[in-house]
Amino acid sequence: MKKLIIAIMAVLSLIGTNVNAKTLVVYYSFTNNVKTIVSSLDTKIQADVVEVQPAEEGLDYAANNYAIGSRLIAAIRNNPNDASSYPAIKPTGVNVEEYDYIIVATPLWWSQMAAPMQTFLFENGSKMAGKTIALIVSSASSSISSTVADAKRLIPGGVFVEPNLWIRSAQVSNASAMLDQWLNDIHYNSVATVVDTFSDNHGDDGRMFDLKGRLLQQEPDAGIFIKGGKKILK
Ligand SMILES: Cc1cc2nc3c(=O)[nH]c(=O)nc-3n(C[C@H](O)[C@H](O)[C@H](O)COP(=O)(O)O)c2cc1C
Missing domain, CATH: 3.40.50.360 (Flavodoxin domain)
Structure with a gap:
């Protein structure tokens, strides 16, 4: 068990x-x-x-x-x-x-x-x-x-x-x-959710935000951001 x-x-x-x-x-x-x-x-x-x-x-x-x-x-x-x-x-x-x-x-x-x-x-x-x-x-x-x-x-x-x-x-x-x-x-529900998700396994098409809730035009090279409603660590 x-x-x-x-x-x-x-x-x-x-x-x-x-x-x-x-x-x-x-x-x-x-x-x-x-x-x-x-x-x-x-x-x-x-x-x-x-x-x-x-x-x-x-x-x-x-x-x-x-x-x-x-x-x-x-x-x-x-x-x-x-x-x-x-x-x-x-x-x-x-x-x-x-x-x-x-x-x-x-x-x-x-x-x-x-x-x-x-x-x-x-x-x-x-x-x-x-x-x-x-x-x-x-x-x-x-x-x-x-x-x-x-x-x-x-x-x-x-x-x-x-x-x-x-x-x-x-x-x-x-x-x-x-x-x-x-x-x-402020995208509270996204930001307040920590997800064990890494750059090779992240969500699909969603818009991207930084941790201040600002819309990102492109995916950052490194750091933490939100994509597809999930917090990504890259
Ligand atoms: C000591 C004191 C100073 C205040 N100064 C201001 C002020 O400068 N400008 C303003 O718009 N309201 C002012 N207020 C009003 C409060 O900011 C307002 O009523 C607020 O909603 C109070 O929140 P509370 O009920 O949780 O204490 C003041 C209130 C107090 C008690």
């Missing part, structure tokens, strides 16, 4: 075995918009979901014309390389090194990434080098470009997929449809 199982596994490995990449969704949410978005996302993909929470409970970041939120963001802006600029967060217990694909979902504060999420990435971003990173940002109306820049500063070696998903507060009720479209746009 044992020999039979080993033989079946050997045959399977020859014809190529799909193995799902491990995905982490890490989010912070103050007024629950991002939480609602992530709850919807959680029904669509297989992922571990982790919430970042400030160590200090009960703070109202929006009170007095956003005074606390504004102070936290200013401290990081003034001294982004100093750990003491970042507000403490509760331990999440997550080891980002275990994941291949990390989706970061965050509110925007004063055009920047919300301070508690910046703390999480300040503490963990250097361990995310080489991982595929996708970004979901919610703001009331401000453009998310500075928040994207924060993510790139805090995860210097990340392989960022494009496009990012921007969901305004007023669009949260439409999050499910926006997430469906976005997961399609």
